[in-house]
Amino acid sequence: MTQPEGTGTGRRPDDAYDVVIGGAGLAGSAAAILLARRGARVALLERRPDPDAYKVLCTHALTACAYPVLDELGLVPALEKAGAVRNEARWYTRWGWIAPRAAPGGPDLPYAYNVRRSTLDPLIRSHAAQTPGVELLLGHKVTGVLQDAGRTTGVRVETPDGERELRARLVVGADGKDSAVAKLAAIPTRRHGNGRFGYFAHFRDLPLPGGIGQAWFLEPDMAYSFPNDDGVTVLAVLPDKKRLPEFREDLEGSFHAFVRALPDAPPIDSARRVSKIIGTVDHPLVTRDPTAPGIALVGDAALTGDPLWGVGCGWALQTAQWLAEAVAPALTGGGDLDRALASYGRTHGRRLRPHQRLAVDFARSRPFNPLERLMFAAAARDAASARHMYLFASRLIGPLGFLAPAPMARAVAVNIRHRVRGPRRAG
Missing domain, CATH: 3.50.50.60 (FAD/NAD(P)-binding domain)
Known part of the structure; x- marks a missing residue:
């Protein structure tokens, strides 16, 4: 050598x-x-x-799994000085919003940053x-x-x-x-095919609830919105490819209409777009x-x-x-x-x-499978299940840890309890 x-x-x-x-x-x-x-x-x-x-072309998100590397590189102070936003998030599902929060008296949830490339x-x-x-x-x-x-x-x-x-x-x-x-x-x-396409743009004056990131699981369509440095918010839509013709015919109109139709949609019409709407119609894995x-x-x-x-x-x-x-x-x-x-x-x-x-499996643009329905529904109804979901979304645990017996058993109990109590409240 x-x-x-x-x-x-x-x-x-x-x-x-x-x-x-x-x-x-x-x-x-x-x-x-x-x-x-x-x-x-x-x-x-x-x-x-x-x-x-x-x-x-990037989500501009550094998930919490990256924090130890940023720390070793010595970049954390520079990112904080540059205005990078610590990335909390909540996710919309058909069962409602999943909003992970730290356990009472427990440590803060792990984080990294949202920052423009x-x-x-x-x-x-x-x-x-x-x-x-x-x-x-x-x-x-x-x-x-x-x-x-x-x-x-x-x-x-x-x-x-x-x-x-x-x-x-x-x-x-x-x-x-x-x-x-x-x-x-x-x-x-x-190469593995992707059943969705994606477009995103940067906005100013686009307030998000709590000032934190949001994602929408609409099965099969997707969207997300992340606050970034310098007061800029990234807003992205990832529809099923069956909607591609309408976006090709009118990109700006389709983009805005898609966002307006989101549950608890960000106020896109009052925001100021500061970039082009860019994206890709084919993003294989x-x-x-x-x-x-x-x-x-x-x-x-x-x-x-x-x-x-x-x-x-x-x-x-x-x-x-x-x-x-x-x-x-x-x-x-x-x-x-x-x-x-x-x-x-x-x-x-x-x-x-x-x-x-x-x-690769989810990129087929399919709805949630039974295990996903179990875990996402529980996370929308139970704080501990939401924290568990957050660890998986941050890639701090793998699929085997996410679907371990204990959290799955808790998810089953949460969902059964919800079904039992629901009719009683309705009555």
């Missing part, structure tokens, strides 16, 4: 690094910071030349550029991967000054669901193996979920942390990188694949 030369951030004469990361968005910048802090020499590549570039992306990218051991290379587009005996050993990049080769023990793809790194390395891609010899994928490059759940940003940060924890000792100490990558792959699969399987 080539050893780092000093503590500066300039590149080595032979263009060799411990790690080359393609993509300086949320996942790539986090991975660069965490790997460099552990002693790795990192080249962080970003195809866009603007240091303030950001991802536009125009704020978040430049912030974390600047943080990466200032980290000793990271060289941020803007305007560098990955055009090929270097391989030796079936193992990735670096990348070929197009730069403002021409083509260049960068060699490394590990190449990381952090370049989104259409990852060029994954494609060039011939990593198989599994993407799953790839997160590792191959000499290569690792983080964030959406490895697994792209359904935007209606708002988990992509949190998973980008978590996967960056899991990768750094797994591979840094091998990269900086000359250990077995393949074994370290296998460890990362196991963690990635264990923590995220069960969530993805549920998301």
Whole structure:
């Protein structure tokens, strides 16, 4: 292994690094910071030349599962200063609103932040550029991967000054669901259809009850509204694709009509829209193996979920942390990188694949199944069940924890009690 030369951030004469990361968005910048802090020499590549570039199509939500990573990165004070909003939420269902609250006398509910990517992306990218051991290379587009005996050993990049080769023990793809790194390395891609499409816009002067986020489960249509930094609220609609013709015919009219029809709808007509209505009519869920010899994928490059759940940003940060924890000792100490990558792959699969399987199923644009009806109905009627739902929505527990015997038994009891008491009150 080539050893780092000093503590500066300039590149080595032979263009060799411990790690080359393609993509300086949320996942790539986090991975660069965490790997460099552990002693790795990192080249962080970003195809866009603007240091303030950001991802536009995003829910702008960092779920509570991301807070420990934000804390390790040292970004929490900067996010608070930038006006990021701690993300409480409530959800509408056919049984009423689910409004999670902390237990009396208990700890506050875990949280992270709602923050616009125009704020978040430049912030974390600047943080990466200032980290000793990271060289941020803007305007560098990955055009090929270097391989030796079936193992990735670096990348070929197009730069403002021409083509260049960068060699490394590990190449990381952090370049989104259409990852060029994954494609060039011939990593198989599994795409799962999404029965919904989505549009969103930013508004000012759009008050939300309690100033907290809201989501509507309309079975199969969906919508959400999240307050963000600088007094801007993100409002999104995710209808079933059978409604696509009406949106194509009149996007603005259909968007506003959809929002007005929501139960307890936000007052969209009195708000001021400060962005275009943007979105996508086809957003497949993407799953790839997160590792191959000499290569690792983080964030959406490895697994792209359904935007209606708002988990992509949190998973980008978590996967960056899991990768750094797994591979840094091998990269900086000359250990077995393949074994370290296998460890990362196991963690990635264990923590995220069960969530993805549920998301793929729900993306068929179906109504709630019996288990979902059981748990959502109980959460609308019972504070403890609502807190349990919140932990799952924040991805602090997995599907097995969500459907564990104790909370399911409580849900059954809550719903039976509701049915028994309901007729008595009516009488």
